[in-house]
Amino acid sequence: MDSNPSDINPLNRIVWRTAISGRLERFAVLLNDPEAQKYFGEDFVTKLSAKIERLFRLILVLGAIYAILMLSLFAAQDPNKTEFQILGYSFKNLGHYKEFLLFVAALLSPISSGISAYHRYLSEIRKVALKKLFPNPQVLEFAAHIYSDGYADPLIKDSQAAHIRPHGFTVFLVAAFGIVFLAVLIALLASSFILQIAVIYDVASNPSSSPFINGFIVVFSLGAIALSWLIGLLQLPLPEVDLGAYTKLSELRQSNQQQYQETMKRLSADSARREQAWSIGSAVAIFVFTYSAIAIFLFSQVQLSLWPLLFKSIPGIAFAIIVATFVASRIKRTVYRNYFRKYPEGTDPEFNLFSRATKIIGISRLGLTFITSIAYSLMVITGR
Structure with missing residues (x-):
């Protein structure tokens, strides 16, 4: 097919x-x-x-x-x-x-x-x-x-009637009803x-x-x-992983090698953009959470004012972003190089091992960012 x-x-x-x-x-x-x-x-x-x-x-x-x-x-x-x-x-x-x-x-x-x-x-x-x-x-x-x-x-008024649109006052009442209903529901919960x-x-x-x-x-x-x-x-609604693209790629690789290569380039470019945005966002979130938690835990034990503490967090954010992007990209390159060396084109038809390699890269990126954030936070807050 x-x-x-x-x-x-x-x-x-x-x-x-x-x-x-x-x-x-x-x-x-x-x-x-x-x-x-x-x-x-x-x-x-x-x-x-x-x-x-x-x-x-x-x-x-x-x-x-x-x-x-x-x-x-x-x-x-x-x-x-x-x-x-x-x-x-x-x-x-x-x-x-x-x-x-x-x-x-x-x-x-x-x-x-x-x-x-x-x-x-x-x-x-x-x-x-x-x-x-x-x-x-x-x-x-x-x-x-x-x-x-x-x-x-x-x-709710019928919105499918011809030549009729809701009046502003009607829209206001419906919106007020929805807001009040939602507020009552949240209050009950x-x-x-x-x-x-x-x-x-x-x-x-x-x-x-x-x-x-x-x-x-x-x-x-x-x-x-x-x-x-x-x-x-x-x-x-809970998240689930859609693996249908792997099957379509396998079919495309067998039927049209040229379109397969073009599709892989397109997916790689899209994946690189999303991965970079996710890496930066996750790095900032992990560092802010880690730095804040350590600062709150050690604030009473270390004599530091609030503003110097906040000012010193800015280089840490940049450092976490560098680790999440540059260092993690090196790990990604190494993992993918080993994968393609062990499993040349067509030897992993279901892409199971490729999916495992992708998970290893993601876990490594999160782990490195978390360790870096803890190390930087302890070094700055304790002054060591």
Whole structure:
């Protein structure tokens, strides 16, 4: 199969995708198979929507139970208040059951997060199935309300109407709504995190059970909360390395040597520019971080004023850039020379060893920059 040289992306290109992106793409391809289409029709979407609704109700119930437990534990921190009331119901002496309530709340946290992640996955599958069921986007916009809820549609004006553009006041209201909604969401996340830490700290500092049980509950709660936050982070777009360019280069090398050489020159020039910019940026970032950390750690032990300390960091930045560019380029040249000597043209068809050599160069550059920054910082700050 011939490869278009202009379509070949840089080697080891970083792309950001969610964990479910690959499965959704495979599902979209599967829907085009005539044999598989009979399994993913309207009946499939209806049953899937029913399951999504059940999961959503379960998430609401678990969230409500978790909120009640954490709020009751937060209210129990007041030693003068022995009774906690919610929705007309009174709960007395909650402080005697703090460990048990915290254990139940901590157990619910990762379970609720896992169910929420699965609910999101099924919702995305439904979106792909609906696009296949209703190929017309205009029809899909309205038919989708049979199977899913679109709460933003009543609030946002239709931008597809002919001869109409949004008024400035409307744009202002929509922007204000988005900013306020984002601020409320951030405040809820921050308050939830602070509430969790405050409750765990209170249980740890004011135990109502034996030290062994209290320590176990505290450690388990911290681990469960960290697990629930990690589940949320795993749903965000994460980096992955696109190795498709290696396959295209192998095909191009076998089909057209001239285009292969031209493509390699183009990729090398692009890679050199990006590598130089990344080397300078990483060198500055590593030196600033290292110099600041050492200065903060030794500032009370070494008699130095702030401005001379900042002034002496300027040559260090230049020194780190020189190491990251000039010295690292020498290492790069040596590694590549050894690679091409051991593996001539065509003896590494999958470019696996070339990728390993590239990683060695990157790690060497970061390591040299870090060591140089530490040495320069200690020499300047301590005066040795």
